[in-house]
Amino acid sequence: MSYYQRHIFFCLNQRDNGEACCAQLAAQSAFDHCKARVKALALAGKGGVRVNKAGCLDRCAGGPVAVVYPEAVWYTFVDQADIDEIVDQHLQQGRVVERLVLPDSVGR
Ligand code: FES
Numbered sequence: 120m121s122y123y124q125r126h127i128f129f130c131l132n133q134r135d136n137g138e139a140c141c142a143q144l145a146a147q148s149a150f151d152h153c154k155a156r157v158k159a160l161a162l163a164g165k166g167g168v169r170v171n172k173a174g175c176l177d178r179c180a181g182g183p184v185a186v187v188y189p190e191a192v193w194y195t196f197v198d199q200a201d202i203d204e205i206v207d208q209h210l211q212q213g214r215v216v217e218r219l220v221l222p223d224s225v226g227r
Pocket residue numbers: 130131132133139140141142174175176177178179182183184
């Protein structure tokens with residue numbers, strides 16, 4: 120059994136050269152909201168859920184992006200309601216939120 124049941128990584132990469140990056144697309148506020156909701160639902164910690172920052176995940180064209188393990192499901196999101204759905208459905212119940220899944224064809 121793994122230490123965490125599920126682990127979500129948010130790209131918070133900031134580029135200063137004008138190229139698109141997740142930080143321009145409110146990734147930090149999505150990360151903060153996810154962390155707060157996981158904590159509020161008492162999902163955080165050993166045997167539960169861990170929310171982590173990441174650098175560029177190299178799928179910038181679909182930004183902002185996050186990935187959930189162990190299922191390796193990639194998401195793109197727009198607002199806090201999307202984050203709520205990922206937390207409530209996937210992180211808590213193990214159900215993939217199909218409408219937010221990032222297609223495999225989306226790369227950098
Ligand atoms: S900047 Fe977010 S995936 Fe590259």
